[in-house]
Amino acid sequence: MTSPSEQLLPGTQRALLHRIATAQSEGRAPSLVAAVQRQGQIVWSGSRSCVDGHALDADTQFRIGTKTFTAVLVLRLRDEGLLDLDDPLEKHLPDTGVGGVTVHQLLGHSAGLGAESxxxxxxxxxxxxxxxxxxxxxEQTRMHTPGRRHHYSNPGYTLLGALVEKVRGASWAEVLHHEILEPLGMHRTSTQPQAPHAGGWAVHPWADVMLPEPTEDLGLMAPAGQLWSTTGDLLRFAAFLAQGDGRVLRAASVEQLREPAAPTESGDWESNYGLGLQLVRRDGRTLFGHTGSLPGFLAALWFSIEDDVASVVLTNTTSGLMAGGVAADLVKIVAEAEPRIPEPWRPLPEADAELLTLTGPWYWGTSANILRLASDGGLDLQPLRGNGRGARFTPQPDGTWIGLNGYYAGETLRIVRNGDGSVNHLDLGSFVFTREPYDPTAAVPGGVDEGGWRGLGA
Structure with missing residues (x-):
């Protein structure tokens, strides 16, 4: 149940219900259940069914995919120092025949392996x-040169599941339960169905008749697609994927899951893939999450960091309904009908006087930039206008700063001082930023013409 302050407006609720009702009707799905989360709280849930009086809810299990869960388990191994994402698979799991591909390539579907077994x-x-x-x-293990392109691979995630088992010395299902499901309170998520759960159906493409789909134990392929879950549990997982949880994976590692891992075939950022997470641009916003399909079931989870809204759509039909599109629409309905109200501005609890002297305008050549002191104690450098290069920076023990994102991710920002301790310039990956455009008193590479700035007739 939601409190009055958490509830959506009646118009928003009706729009959400109308969207899933249309999806279930036009997609001819036996049943469909959906839910929306805002600021960590479930604010709406709804369902539609072809059976009168058959009430599905947030506790009804549907079959879903597993790749994001497997990716989280691998990142946990990395954070514990048990492997590196650049390690070749052979280092930890020998004799597969594809051991030269890296863990990172497998996570981002750029290992060049086949799509199916x-x-x-x-x-x-x-x-x-x-x-x-x-x-x-x-026999045909390689479809493409590793690292060159994104090519979705279910066998690739089977290998990652086997990697988790080898390093942990326990089954993938056991590791999943103890390291993700239990800490996050996902008690209605399991590798085998637990009542109440939906049955999977195939709907005839040209007639309103159905056929039950088999439910198989996929064995080694389970890390690529064998879980049963509910909208309630998946929204807990969405909150974790948005913010991180120290019991499972720290925020910085969760953020890495969301970073594009390989170029798309067309080079179009409208759709990309991170490490076990899909990334899409839709209606002007970035959505992270994953879609999934297994015979008899379709699933989708999307969340918007900017809007702090997540949605889940689960249905028990093999095809005919775009669960990912419906889930994206639910995020859009809430985000646009009831925009996120920002937190009140508050000053920093304390200010570093030395850092304050660095804030303000800086020039790379003649390009104007603004350096700000961020609320988390870092520095934020952004172009004053246009689409220049900006980045956030975090402090290092030696007094330097490391770029966290954008063009300068991983690059070092150094504060270069004069003999009297005053700041001469900022050095960012060999680029010199000065207080004035081509400041003659600063160490500008190539020097500054002695005649200074001049007009046309000079």
Whole structure:
């Protein structure tokens, strides 16, 4: 239940209900359940069903994908120092035949592996048909040169699941339960269905009739797509993916999941992939999350960091309904009908006088930039106008600053001083920023013409 202060306006609630009702009707889905979260609280949930009086709710399980969960487990291993994302798979999981690809490439689907395992169709057949990794990979393991392009690979995530098992010495399902589901309170998420749960159906494309879909234990392929969950649990997971949780994965590592991992085929940023997370640009906002499909089920989870809104859509049909599009629309409806109210501005609890002297305008050549002291104690450098290069910086013990994002991510910002301690210039990856355009008193590379600035007739 939501408190009155958390509830959405009646018009917003009706718009959400209308969207899922339209989706269920036009998509001819046996049932559909959806929920929306704002500022960490579930503010709306709704469902539609072809069976009168059949009330689905946030506690009803549907089958979902698993890749984001597997990616979180791998990042946990990295944070513990048990592996590096640039490690070749062979270092930890030998004799796969594809050991030269890196952990990072597998996470971002740029390892060049095939999209699917060899026949028969793995999602509708028991995992016992593929008892070894070689059975999952098949003979043609490489479709593309590793690292060159994004090519979605379910076998790639099977390898990551096997990597987790090898390093942890426990099954993927056990590690998942103890390291993600239990700490986040996702008690209605499991590798096998637990009542109440929906049954999976295939709907005939040209007639209003249905066929039940088989529900198989996928064995080694489980890390690529075998979980059952609810809208309530998945919104807990969305909150974690937006903010991090020290019990599972720190905020900086969660942010890394959201960073594009490989160029898309077209080079278009409208759709990209991080590490186990999809990234899309829709209606002027960036959405993070993942869609999933298994025979009889479609699922989608999207969240907007800027709007602090997340949505989940789960349905029990094999095709015919774009769950990802519906979930994105739910985020849009809430974000646009009831925009996020910003937190009140508050001054810093204390100010560093030395840092304050650095704030204000700085010039790279003739390009004007503004340096601000951020609320978290870092520095923020942004161009004064246009689409120049900006970045946030975090302090280092040696007095330098490291770029956190954008063009200067990982680059070092140094404060270069004169002999009397006054600041001469800022050095950012060899670029010199001065207080005046081409300041003659600063160490500008190439020097500054002695005649100074002049007009046309000079």
């Amino acid at each position: 060899p026949a028969p169709w793995w999602e509708r057949t028991p995992g016992t048909l593929r008892p070894e990794l070689a059975d999952v990979l098949g």
